[in-house]
Amino acid sequence: GENVEQHPSTLSVQEGDSAVIKCTYSDSASNYFPWYKQELGKRPQLIIDIRSNVGEKKDQRIAVTLNKTAKHFSLHITETQPEDSAVYFCAASSGQLIWGAGTKLIIKP
Amino acid sequence: EAEVAQSPRYKITEKSQAVAFWCDPISGHATLYWYRQILGQGPELLVQFQDESVVDDSQLPKDRFSAERLKGVDSTLKIQPAELGDSAMYLCASSLGSGLYNEQFFGPGTRLTVL
Numbered sequence: 001g002e003n004v005e006q007h008p009s010t011l012s013v014q015e016g017d018s019a020v021i022k023c024t025y026s027d028s029a030s031n032y033f034p035w036y037k038q039e040l041g042k043r044p045q046l047i048i049d050i051r052s053n054v055g056e057k058k059d060q061r062i063a064v065t066l067n068k069t070a071k072h073f074s075l076h077i078t079e080t081q082p083e084d085s086a087v088y089f090c091a092a093s094s095g096q097l098i099w100g101a102g103t104k105l106i107i108k109p
Numbered sequence: 110e111a112e113v114a115q116s117p118r119y120k121i122t123e124k125s126q127a128v129a130f131w132c133d134p135i136s137g138h139a140t141l142y143w144y145r146q147i148l149g150q151g152p153e154l155l156v157q158f159q160d161e162s163v164v165d166d167s168q169l170p171k172d173r174f175s176a177e178r179l180k181g182v183d184s185t186l187k188i189q190p191a192e193l194g195d196s197a198m199y200l201c202a203s204s205l206g207s208g209l210y211n212e213q214f215f216g217p218g219t220r221l222t223v224l
Contacts, residue, residue: 004151006151031209032209032210034212042217043113043200043215043216043217043218044152044200044215045215046212046213049210049212051210089151089152091151093209094209095209096154096157096165097154097213099151099152099153100151101149101150101151102149102150102151
């Protein structure tokens with residue numbers, strides 16, 4: 001069946017540095033790719049998404065890139081801050097969202 | 110700001126018992142989802158409703174799980190009998206419609222522990 005792989009499972013970066021999380025998907029029909037952030041004990045919330053007709057999208061310190069040929073997409077966070085600490089999930093959809101396993105991002109002061 | 114409500118937030122039960130979870134979506138949201146999230150994994154869709162109709166329950170273990178959304182508003186997910194492997198977070202989400210680009214809004218979840 002459809003599958004989304006997400007790497008790394010844990011990422012620790014120094015405050016102020018950049019963080020990159022990568023996902024690959026198996027269903028070539030996928031054309032919507034959202035990213036959700038889940039802080040400890042809280043609900044997942046959408047932070048950014050990208051559609052298949054776009055290669056890159058940016059919103060302040062976060063950006064997402066998509067390579068449909070290679071079937072992978074990435075989340076980039078620049079100038080990381082303590083409040084960026086959370087679990088980040090990627091997902092891919094051609095109708096139903098298929099989720100990655102999540103990346104725990106730790107921002108070191 | 111409107112949010113998805115879920116109750117209870119925590120549930121501890123013994124195996125073979127019945128449990129039920131409740132979800133109230135954001136007003137006006139026609140599509141409702143139930144997910145199961147095992148610790149360290151992403152959410153897995155159990156069932157999707159469009160109004161009161163089930164549109165996808167392919168991943169729902171129908172021998173023990175049931176879900177309903179009788180009036181097309183709030184929804185109940187039931188497990189009977191509960192098994193040890195059912196311990197997980199059960200998340201409810203809603204969206205305006207079932208279209209591909211509709212953002213899903215999540216509730217706080219119900220953490221189930223089966224002893």
